[in-house]
Amino acid sequence: MLELSHVHKVYRVGAFGGGRLRAVRDVSLKVESGEVVSLIGESGSGKSTLGKMVLGLFKPTSGVISFDGTDITTIRGHAARKAYYRRVQGVFQDPFSSFNPIFKADRVFEMIRSSYFPGTSDADWRERVLKAVGTVRLDPENVLGKYPHQLSGGQLQRLLIARALLLDVDLLVADEVISMLDASTRIDVLNLLADLKERGMAILFVTHDLSLGNYVSDRSVILRKGAIAEMGPTARVFENPLHPYSRHLLSCVPQLHRTWAEVDAEMKANPPEDIDLPVAPDEESAPLLEAEKGHFVGIDQG
């Protein structure tokens, strides 16, 4: 469905755009339909840039992003772009910034109606909206006709997901969608993503939080300094992390149910196996080694 092939992004930075910042380096990955793939990395690792390129908000400096075989940078014209966004939508970290405070929150649905379904009758449209709102487990009574400030972050986030459902999207780019939600709403939104996956939607789940990646995704991609450090089935990446960076990240996840002594004893009994990583030929390429089936490890950039 979605395929990234040797994608690079270099931003121009500094006074007069004279500097260069390599934000994404040689990233190749696939997302199949109905699959949840997590892009995991610390701040500045390039995850949002990747998500934005998939959404067509930025163009890659080089490389190809294709959706069902079409290079998305070749999509030209209003009708073709509309057709793309009917199938690919994004939901971002801060739900409040996606709503205009002077309009009622469900205006976001009306915008979809006027753009994509202008001929739909009021009754049919209402039915569609009620169905989408129900799917994201919101009570229409509580959310429709309300202003953004009358709704919680979790409710707004779910309304944005409902908006994507009105379009029957095939791929949702979910960029840090739960970072700003409180703990009780987080789990609802995570479970909602699991429901969407059950319905066949693919999700590119962008997160800085390893444990969230582990919780929601079929496959995980760990990014470091814009390049893939490790990628594979989530269970393998988490049970058998191969890149020193992944191991370091995993060792930083607090394990609240275990004491330091237990963790140390286990590490001594089962020391992680070290593998030799050859050096990448230059700073632009970031080749991957397939260490086991479908489990890739990046050549260390130091």
Ligand SMILES: Nc1ncnc2c1ncn2[C@@H]1O[C@H](COP(=O)(O)OP(=O)(O)OP(=O)(O)O)[C@@H](O)[C@H]1O
């Ligand atoms: N529009 C831009 N212009 C210039 N540099 C940018 C731009 N957007 C991002 N960057 C830089 O590119 C690098 C990657 O940023 P990106 O936002 O993709 O990382 P991230 O992993 O999503 O981090 P965060 O979680 O903090 O958003 C960072 O060094 C960032 O400062």
